[in-house]
Amino acid sequence: MLTYSQFAFVAALITSVLATIAYFWAMSAGHRALKQQAPQRQRVRVGDASDDLLDDDLADIAVPDAPEAPRYSSMSAATLARFATRLTWLAIAFLTVCLGLRMAVTGNGPFVSQYEFATSMAWGILVSYAYFEWKYRARTLALFVMPLTVIALAYAGTQPTQVDPLVPALQNSLLLTLHIIVAIFAYGAFAVSFAAAALDLWTPQKWRHLIPKPEVLDRLGYRAVVIGFPLDTMVLVLGAIWAEIAWGTYWSWDPKETASLVTWLIYGGYLHARVARGWTGKRASWLLVLGFASVVLTFVGNAFFGGLHSYS
Amino acid sequence: MSTSVRNRQEARSRVATRVTAHVPGHVDSVDGLDDLAHVEHGVDVLDGLHQPDKGHPHHRNQHPLKRVWLFLISMRTGLWIILLLGLLTLAGTLLIQATPEARADEQAYAQWLAGTPSERYGGWVGILDRLGLFHVYSTWYFQGLFVVLSMSILACSINRAPKLWRVATHPRTSMREVFFTHAPLRATIDLPGDVDSAAQQVRDALRGKHFRVLDGTAKTGADVYGDRFRWGPFGTVVAHLSIIVIMLGFVVSATTGFKDTDFIAPVGVDVPVGHNTGLTAKALSFTDTYYENGQPKDYVSDLVLTKDGRQVARQEVRVNTPLIYEGVWFHQAFFGIGVDVKVSENGKELFREMVPLKWQSNDGQQSIGQFEIPEKGISVYVIQAASGQVLKELPAGTAQFEVHKDGVENPLGWPVIDQGDSIDVDGLTYTFERNRPYTGLTIKQDKGSWIVWVGSALLIIGSYLVFFLPHRRIWARVRSNGDGTSRVMIGAPLKRDPAFEPVFKNIVSSIKTSDS
Numbered sequence: 117m118l119t120y121s122q123f124a125f126v127a128a129l130i131t132s133v134l135a136t137i138a139y140f141w142a143m144s145a146g147h148r149a150l151k152q153q154a155p156q157r158q159r160v161r162v163g164d165a166s167d168d169l170l171d172d173d174l175a176d177i178a179v180p181d182a183p184e185a186p187r188y189s190s191m192s193a194a195t196l197a198r199f200a201t202r203l204t205w206l207a208i209a210f211l212t213v214c215l216g217l218r219m220a221v222t223g224n225g226p227f228v229s230q231y232e233f234a235t236s237m238a239w240g241i242l243v244s245y246a247y248f249e250w251k252y253r254a255r256t257l258a259l260f261v262m263p264l265t266v267i268a269l270a271y272a273g274t275q276p277t278q279v280d281p282l283v284p285a286l287q288n289s290l291l292l293t294l295h296i297i298v299a300i301f302a303y304g305a306f307a308v309s310f311a312a313a314a315l316d317l318w319t320p321q322k323w324r325h326l327i328p329k330p331e332v333l334d335r336l337g338y339r340a341v342v343i344g345f346p347l348d349t350m351v352l353v354l355g356a357i358w359a360e361i362a363w364g365t366y367w368s369w370d371p372k373e374t375a376s377l378v379t380w381l382i383y384g385g386y387l388h389a390r391v392a393r394g395w396t397g398k399r400a401s402w403l404l405v406l407g408f409a410s411v412v413l414t415f416v417g418n419a420f421f422g423g424l425h426s427y428s
Numbered sequence: 429m430s431t432s433v434r435n436r437q438e439a440r441s442r443v444a445t446r447v448t449a450h451v452p453g454h455v456d457s458v459d460g461l462d463d464l465a466h467v468e469h470g471v472d473v474l475d476g477l478h479q480p481d482k483g484h485p486h487h488r489n490q491h492p493l494k495r496v497w498l499f500l501i502s503m504r505t506g507l508w509i510i511l512l513l514g515l516l517t518l519a520g521t522l523l524i525q526a527t528p529e530a531r532a533d534e535q536a537y538a539q540w541l542a543g544t545p546s547e548r549y550g551g552w553v554g555i556l557d558r559l560g561l562f563h564v565y566s567t568w569y570f571q572g573l574f575v576v577l578s579m580s581i582l583a584c585s586i587n588r589a590p591k592l593w594r595v596a597t598h599p600r601t602s603m604r605e606v607f608f609t610h611a612p613l614r615a616t617i618d619l620p621g622d623v624d625s626a627a628q629q630v631r632d633a634l635r636g637k638h639f640r641v642l643d644g645t646a647k648t649g650a651d652v653y654g655d656r657f658r659w660g661p662f663g664t665v666v667a668h669l670s671i672i673v674i675m676l677g678f679v680v681s682a683t684t685g686f687k688d689t690d691f692i693a694p695v696g697v698d699v700p701v702g703h704n705t706g707l708t709a710k711a712l713s714f715t716d717t718y719y720e721n722g723q724p725k726d727y728v729s730d731l732v733l734t735k736d737g738r739q740v741a742r743q744e745v746r747v748n749t750p751l752i753y754e755g756v757w758f759h760q761a762f763f764g765i766g767v768d769v770k771v772s773e774n775g776k777e778l779f780r781e782m783v784p785l786k787w788q789s790n791d792g793q794q795s796i797g798q799f800e801i802p803e804k805g806i807s808v809y810v811i812q813a814a815s816g817q818v819l820k821e822l823p824a825g826t827a828q829f830e831v832h833k834d835g836v837e838n839p840l841g842w843p844v845i846d847q848g849d850s851i852d853v854d855g856l857t858y859t860f861e862r863n864r865p866y867t868g869l870t871i872k873q874d875k876g877s878w879i880v881w882v883g884s885a886l887l888i889i890g891s892y893l894v895f896f897l898p899h900r901r902i903w904a905r906v907r908s909n910g911d912g913t914s915r916v917m918i919g920a921p922l923k924r925d926p927a928f929e930p931v932f933k934n935i936v937s938s939i940k941t942s943d944s
C-alpha cells in the first residue's frame with residue numbers, strides 16, 4: 117500500500133507541475149488575446165469596479181466589455197484556465213489518495229515525519245486555493261500558489277519516506293491530530309493570502325492588467341486571513357493543551373511555540389493594520405508576506421531549533 | 429454568493445433598478461463604518477472607528493491624562509505593540525536562550541555565555557547580552573510591553589463597547605438622502621402602491637431574510653431600518669478581553685502553585701512530594717519498551733500516592749496521561765538507573781539512599797551519579813558503565829566510588845565494588861547494595877491554567893463572532909412620488925463582508941418582486 121501511496125505522491129507532483137504550467141500558459145494566452153483586442157479594451161472588467169471578488173476570473177479575461185463583442189478563438193485562456201483547474205483538482209485527489217493510504221498503513225495522521233507534514237501542507241495549500249478559486253474565481257492566485265505547492269512537494273520528495281513508529285510524546289492521537297489538521301488548514305489559508313499579497317507586490321507592470329485590482333487582492337488576502345487567523349489561534353491553543361498534558365506546561369517558550377506565536381502576532385498585526393487607516397495596500401501586503409515567511413520558518417525551523425518539538 | 433458573469437447579469441436584469449456597490453472615488457470601502465461617516469457627517473453612533481488625529485494641534489494641547497488615553501486607544505499603538513512583540517519573540521526564537529539553570533547565578537551564566545553563544549555570535553555576545561536578548565521573555569521591556577498591551581486593550585474595549593452597545597440597541601433608524609446616493613450598496617425602486625404598502629414590502633423583504641426591522645422617524649413618508657447579527661461586533665470586545673484573561677492566567681500560573689521538574693522516584697521507595705501537599709509518591713514499577721528499530725515505544729510508571737498513610741490514588745502514568753490528584757499533576761518526564769548506597773562509620777549508618785546516575789561522561793561510556801555527606805565534608809561520584817557499554821575496568825555488576833574530601837585535591841580513593849560488597853575508604857564503609865531503576869516525574873500544581881483555557885475559548889469564540897457574524901445593516905427611505913406610486917431608496921454599508929452584497933441584492937429583488 118505504501119508503494120501505491122508513493123505512486124500517488126509522484127502523480128500529484130507531476131500533476132501540480134502541469135497545473136502550474138497550465139496556469140501560466142493561460143495567463144500568457146490571456147495576455148496575447150488582450151493585446152490583439154487592444155487598444156479599446158485595456159483591462160477587461162465585468163460589472164462594477166467593486167464587484168471585486170467576483171471579478172477576477174482568468175476566464176473573464178476572454179469576456180470582452182460589451183456582451184455583443186466577439187470572443188476570440190483558438191486555444192483560449194478560458195479553456196486553458198479550466199484545464200488548469202481540473203489539473204489542480206486531480207492533484208488534490210492524488211494527494212488525498214497518497215495521504216489516505218499512508219494513514220491506513222501507519223494508523224496515525226500524516227504528520228509524523230517532515231515528508232508527511234510537507235505533503236499534508238501541500239494538500240492544505242491546494243485545498244485552500246481550490247476553495248478560493250471556487251468561491252471568488254480568483255484563478256490568478258494560482259500563479260503563486262501552484263509554485264508553492266510544487267516546492268512543498270519537491271521538498272517532501274527529498275525527505276525520507278519510511279514509516280517510523282510513534283515515540284511516546286506523539287501518542288496522543290486526538291489532540292495531535294486536531295492540532296495538525298487545524299494547522300494545515302490555517303497555513304493553507306495563509307498561503308492563499310500570501311499569493312494575493314505576492315501578486316500585489318511582485319506582478320510586473322506588463323502583466324498588471326491581467327491580475328485583479330490591488331483592492332481586490334487586498335480583500336482576497338483579508339478573506340484568507342479571516343479564515344486562517346481563528347484557525348491559527350486554535351492551533352496555538354490545541355498545542356498549549358497538548359503541552360500541558362504531555363509536559364505539564366501549557367507554555368514553555370520553546371522555539372517552535374514561539375515561532376508559531378510570531379506567526380500569530382504578525383497576522384494579528386495585519387488585521388489591525390487593515391482596520392487602522394493607511395495600512396491597506398502595499399504595507400498590508402508586506403505584512404502578509406512576512407506572516408507567511410514566519411509560517412515557513414515555523415515549519416522548517418524544526419530542523420534548526422531543537423527544543424521540545426524537535427523529535428516531531 | 430452569485431459568482432458567474434451570467435448570474436450577475438441575470439441579477440441585474442431581474443432587478444431593473446440600479447444596484448451598485450461602488451462609491452466613486454472611495455476605493456477602500458472595506459470599512460463600512462468609515463464610509464458612512466464619510467457620507468453622513470456627524471453620524472457619531474456609526475462612527476465608532478473614528479480615530480482622533482494625534483498630530484492635530486488640538487490634541488497636542490490636551491491634558492496629559494487625556495493624551496495617555498488617546499495613546500492607549502489608538503489603533504496605531506495597538507498595531508505597534510503587536511508587531512514589536514512579534515519582533516522580540518522572533519529574536520527569542522532565533523537567538524539561543526539561556527535556560528533557567530544557566531541563569532541561576534552569575535557564575536553559571538558567565539560560563540554559559542562563554543560556551544555556545546560565544547561560538548555562534550562571536551563579538552556580538554556582549555551587546556546581545558546587554559540588550560537581554562539571551563533571555564528575551566524575562567526582560568523588563570518584553571514584560572512591560574505586555575502590561576502596555578493589556579492597558580491598551582482595556583482602554584480600547586472601554587472606549588468601544590458603549591458605542592457598539594448603542595449601535596446594537598438604539599441604532600440610527602433614519603438616514604438623510606445623501607446617504608442613499610452614496611452608500612457602498614444602494615438601490616432605488618419605484619413601487620406601485622402608496623407609502624404604507626411600499627414600506628410594508630420593505631419590512632417583509634427584510635424579515636424574510638431574518639433581519640430585525642425597526643421603523644424610523646420620517647415626517648413625510650416612511651423610513652425603515654433592518655439589521656442582522658447585531659451582537660457580532662461584540663466579538664471584538666470578547667476577543668480583546670480574552671487576551672487580558674489569558675495574560676492574567678499566565679500571571680497566576682507564574683506566581684502560585686509550584687513546579688518540580690526533577691522529582692526522582694526510585695522504584696519501590698516512598699518519596700514525599702513536599703510543597704505542602706502532604707502527599708507521598710511511590711513508583712511500584714517503571715517500564716520502558718522499544719520498537720524493533722530501537723525507537724522508544726512507551727514509558728510507564730505505576731504510581732501510587734499516599735496521604736496520611738492512606739493510599740489516595742494509583743495510576744499508570746505515561747507521557748500523555750499524567751496522574752492528577754487534587755490539582756497536582758504527575759507527569760512522566762524521564763527515567764534512569766540508580767545505585768542503592770549505604771555509608772557507615774563503625775557500624776553507624778551515615779547515609780542510605782538511592783543515588784540516581786543522572787549524568788553521562790562526555791564519551792557516553794559511563795553513567796555518573798553523585799552524593800554528599802556534608803557533616804564529613806565528603807562528596808562521592810558513583811560510576812557505572814552506561815547501558816550497552818562494555819568496559820573492561822568497570823564490568824557489569826560493579827560500581828566505582830570516587831571519594832573526594834573538601835580541601836583535599838586528589839580523590840581519597842576510587843575503588844570498584846561488586847554488587848553487595850563493601851569497601852573502606854578513609855574510615856568510612858561504602859556499600860554498593862544493588863541497582864535500582866527510578867522514574868523521573870514532573871510534578872506541578874498550576875492554578876492559572878484554567879484561566880488560560882477560559883481566555884483561549886473566549887478568544888476563539890470572539891474572533892469567530894467578529895469574522896463570521898458581521899453586523900449587516902440596511903436603511904430604506906420610502907417617499908411618495910405624488911402619483912400613487914412610491915419611491916424606495918435603499919442603502920447599506922459594506923463592512924468588510926463581501927458576502928453581504930448578494931444578500932443585499934436578494935433583498936432588493938424580493939422587494940421588487942413582491943409588488944404583484
Ligand code: HEM
Binds near residue numbers: 384505577
Ligand atoms: C494580541 C492582542 C490583540 C488581539 C488578539 C486582537 C484581536 C482583534 C481582532 C480579531 C479584531 C477584528 C479584526 C477585524 O475585524 O479585521 C480586532 C479589531 C480591533 N482591535 Fe484588536 N486585538 C489585539 C490588540 C488590540 C489592541 C492593543 C488594540 C488597541 C489599541 C486593539 C484595537 C482594536 C480595534 C479598535 C479593532 C476594530 C474593532 C472593530 O472593528 O469593531 N486591538 N482585534
